[in-house]
Amino acid sequence: MAYTVILYVASACFILYGIRKHRESKWGKCNNNVKLNGRIVVITGANSGIGYETTKELSRRGARVILACRSSEKADEAMNNIKKELNMNPKLEFIELDLSCFQSIHSFTQEVMKKYKRIDMLINNAGVSYPKTSNLKTTEGFEIHMGVNYLGHVLLTNLLLDHLKEGDKPKIINVSSLLHQKGTLDLEDLNYENRPIQRAYADSKLALTYFGQELAKRNADVNVYNLCPGWVYTNLFRYHKYNFFYTLMALPIAFFFMRSKKQGAETVIYCATEPRLDAETGQFYRNCTKFNSAYQFDDETGRELWDVTTKIIQEKQQDY
Numbered sequence: 001m002a003y004t005v006i007l008y009v010a011s012a013c014f015i016l017y018g019i020r021k022h023r024e025s026k027w028g029k030c031n032n033n034v035k036l037n038g039r040i041v042v043i044t045g046a047n048s049g050i051g052y053e054t055t056k057e058l059s060r061r062g063a064r065v066i067l068a069c070r071s072s073e074k075a076d077e078a079m080n081n082i083k084k085e086l087n088m089n090p091k092l093e094f095i096e097l098d099l100s101c102f103q104s105i106h107s108f109t110q111e112v113m114k115k116y117k118r119i120d121m122l123i124n125n126a127g128v129s130y131p132k133t134s135n136l137k138t139t140e141g142f143e144i145h146m147g148v149n150y151l152g153h154v155l156l157t158n159l160l161l162d163h164l165k166e167g168d169k170p171k172i173i174n175v176s177s178l179l180h181q182k183g184t185l186d187l188e189d190l191n192y193e194n195r196p197i198q199r200a201y202a203d204s205k206l207a208l209t210y211f212g213q214e215l216a217k218r219n220a221d222v223n224v225y226n227l228c229p230g231w232v233y234t235n236l237f238r239y240h241k242y243n244f245f246y247t248l249m250a251l252p253i254a255f256f257f258m259r260s261k262k263q264g265a266e267t268v269i270y271c272a273t274e275p276r277l278d279a280e281t282g283q284f285y286r287n288c289t290k291f292n293s294a295y296q297f298d299d300e301t302g303r304e305l306w307d308v309t310t311k312i313i314q315e316k317q318q319d320y
Helices: 002-025 049-060 072-086 102-115 144-165 178-182 200-218 244-257 261-273 275-279 299-316
Strands: 040-044 064-069 092-096 121-124 171-175 223-228 283-286
Touching: 040 049, 040 144, 049 064, 049 072, 049 261, 064 072, 072 092, 092 102, 102 144, 121 144, 121 261, 144 171, 144 200, 144 299, 171 200, 171 261, 178 200, 200 223, 200 299, 223 261, 223 275, 261 275, 261 283
Parallel strands: 040 064, 040 121, 064 092, 121 171, 171 223, 223 283
Antiparallel strands: none
């Protein structure tokens, strides 16, 4: 009897493992081995999660990577770990950046431009997610998701754009999410001053995706890519508190659908290195292939969002 139970359990585990591996095979993998010797890359949120794995892989390929992070301590730890894991001395540099503060963004870009005559790649990877009841604001008073995930990256990109245009086949990569498909935008109230916050994270990712599309139309000298890394096991949702039963129910779903940090970085690395994408810009990618979003994007909204965003940022950065 005990042997039969063990056999059934083992068979079930084997089947579940097989299903998991089958799903993994559909997620896509960057199989090229393109070298990035001499390329200068800026990655926001580079010290953890997808940013860490992307930093490690691009470093392995020879790129000089600037870790744009808030914490020097965490950045130093990340750089030391990458050196140990790669068993080499990669070209890594930390420059402090807090995307929730315009002054920090200006200070960061000024230091980058002082040290480097060009930037070849900007990967807008960092992101935050808080419960909708948190009511957190950035230094300039923006709702935290729209302020960090969207406006902070827009300002950073615009300040570095001329330096990127001096780069070698320059690229801007925006790490978005499939959740953009659930987002909504109120262009008259982008900061939720007169409406309730429902899905601010999804809204911020929708706005970032629109920005990437519009940026690609306005700047032929720089290729722009938007992407979804998948549902990845990172500390992004660390501020959300889930009860025991919710967590228990989510475990089977996580087993089949959640990716490791390395798996989540594959599409980012693909967009950063795949030569075939040199002829593409303004597209959305998932699982290392082009993805057609269910969201109905329209050119007019993209242009209007660009104008509204430009006005908002200009009003808040007059002192910098």
